[in-house]
Amino acid sequence: xxxxxxxxxxxxxxxxxxxxxxxxxxxxxxxxxxxxxxxxxxxxxxxxxxxxxxxxxxxxxxxxxxxxxxxxxxxxxxxxxxxxxxxxxxxxxxxxxxxxxxxxxxxxxxxxxxxxxxxxxxxxxxxxxxxxxxxxxxxxxxxxxxxxxxxxxxxxxxxxxxxxxxxxxxxxxxxxxxxxxxxxxxxxxxxxxxxxxxxxxxxxxxxxxxxxxxxxxxxxxxxxxxxxxxxxxxxxxxxxxxxxxxxxxxxxxxxxxxxxxxxxxxxxxxxxxxxxxxxxxxxxxxxxxxxxxxxxxxxxxxxxxxxxxxxxxxxxxxxxxxxxxxxxxxxxxxxxxxxxxxxxxxxxxxxxxxxxxxxxxxxxxxxxxxxxxxxxxxxxxxxxxxxxxxxxxxxxxxxxxxxxxxxxxxxxxxxxxxxxxxxxxxxxxx
Numbered sequence: 001x002x003x004x005x006x007x008x009x010x011x012x013x014x015x016x017x018x019x020x021x022x023x024x025x026x027x028x029x030x031x032x033x034x035x036x037x038x039x040x041x042x043x044x045x046x047x048x049x050x051x052x053x054x055x056x057x058x059x060x061x062x063x064x065x066x067x068x069x070x071x072x073x074x075x076x077x078x079x080x081x082x083x084x085x086x087x088x089x090x091x092x093x094x095x096x097x098x099x100x101x102x103x104x105x106x107x108x109x110x111x112x113x114x115x116x117x118x119x120x121x122x123x124x125x126x127x128x129x130x131x132x133x134x135x136x137x138x139x140x141x142x143x144x145x146x147x148x149x150x151x152x153x154x155x156x157x158x159x160x161x162x163x164x165x166x167x168x169x170x171x172x173x174x175x176x177x178x179x180x181x182x183x184x185x186x187x188x189x190x191x192x193x194x195x196x197x198x199x200x201x202x203x204x205x206x207x208x209x210x211x212x213x214x215x216x217x218x219x220x221x222x223x224x225x226x227x228x229x230x231x232x233x234x235x236x237x238x239x240x241x242x243x244x245x246x247x248x249x250x251x252x253x254x255x256x257x258x259x260x261x262x263x264x265x266x267x268x269x270x271x272x273x274x275x276x277x278x279x280x281x282x283x284x285x286x287x288x289x290x291x292x293x294x295x296x297x298x299x300x301x302x303x304x305x306x307x308x309x310x311x312x313x314x315x316x317x318x319x320x321x322x323x324x325x326x327x328x329x330x331x332x333x334x335x336x337x338x339x340x341x342x343x344x345x346x347x348x349x350x351x352x353x354x355x356x357x358x359x360x361x362x363x364x365x366x367x368x369x370x371x372x373x374x375x376x377x378x379x380x381x382x383x384x385x386x387x388x389x390x391x392x393x394x395x396x397x398x399x400x401x402x403x404x405x406x407x408x409x410x411x412x413x414x415x416x417x418x419x420x421x422x423x424x425x426x427x428x429x430x
Contacts, residue, residue: 028281030274033245033265034167037278039286039322040175040251040258042364046282046322051168054149055264058239058247059092059115060170061157064138066112066186067177069123072137075105075182079126081118088131089118090158091241094206096122100199109192112183112237114206120156131155142169145176159243167262174236174249174260187235187251190214210238212250212272219269221276228272230279236260238271246271252279256288257322289328291356292319292366298335301351306343306374313337313351316369323358332357337368345374 034050045051081100089096094116096102104126110119124134131154138152147169153160177183190208211217215228232252239247246266252259259282263274292315300310323331337352345351349370356363
């Protein structure tokens, strides 16, 4: 039961964290139809605008395609391009030919850097056997990640009236993907070279459309003329179609802060202006706080009916949260221990929890757990304890009896003395 209880607490923490928003930036003037800024590690929402509005994702779809290729495929696999790949390709591509052989690794780079639609189809067919089955896999993964307002119809993001997602869901997908080292290593680059294949004598030189990684073209951000390139950017994926307009999912790291930003349905370079504003807002106004330390001693907890009357307890995990700068002194820590804890207690069992609050908003919860096993008292221990208890009562009974005897004797002596004194006084004079 304690395992189920612990799982329940973890789920509660997950819900609280992912619904905790500190957004108070009403003056950012974000032009995109929808946007969100989250902490890339905790998932805390730092800013949102129409974050749950369903929109077309364009090629940001390929974030999901890429992570599934990594998780379900072998990067050394050699894939032979079939006719279906060529027939189903439109938009950006790397001109794959029927019968051409290419490694999954190279196709993955083409997918995430060049945003090649034919590479997306080739990957989908390789992993699932068909685009349709791969789309089902994408949707299953989306739900698993927590992207509950997302529905994919294809692996590349080409327009389909039912192919929709939200800024929030894309942020969750990107957060998940950026936890994968292979994915991170690919999306931080904006160029790549695919060597010659059995069908192409020349190398293919790829370049990303995510200008946040490299472009010196100037944009106006809050009155400052600066390059599109963002110093701390390290991914992830841009996208464009006529119906989706400009879309950008970005990641950036500065110090111990890691952020993910999503802007959907923006125009031209405004998508980069919006992204700069949001990332600057995150780095300028928030900081990471380490609130709970794994194995930190909390207190000795009383245990009933155990071989020991108490057990030491500790926090079961580290808890990092992102908070507005300068607000750490306002964080409230509430420790609560479950009532009437009884043996047996097992090591790691949840005994209570620590909750952290800032201005009434929950920052997160950490379980308080036992450091050792506390078995129930044995029969021998119970008998011994009972015997000792009875021994004390026996001693007290003997003492009480002895006291009563002494009292009785004393009273008898006093009565005899009074009687003798009476007889002496009333005895006739002889």
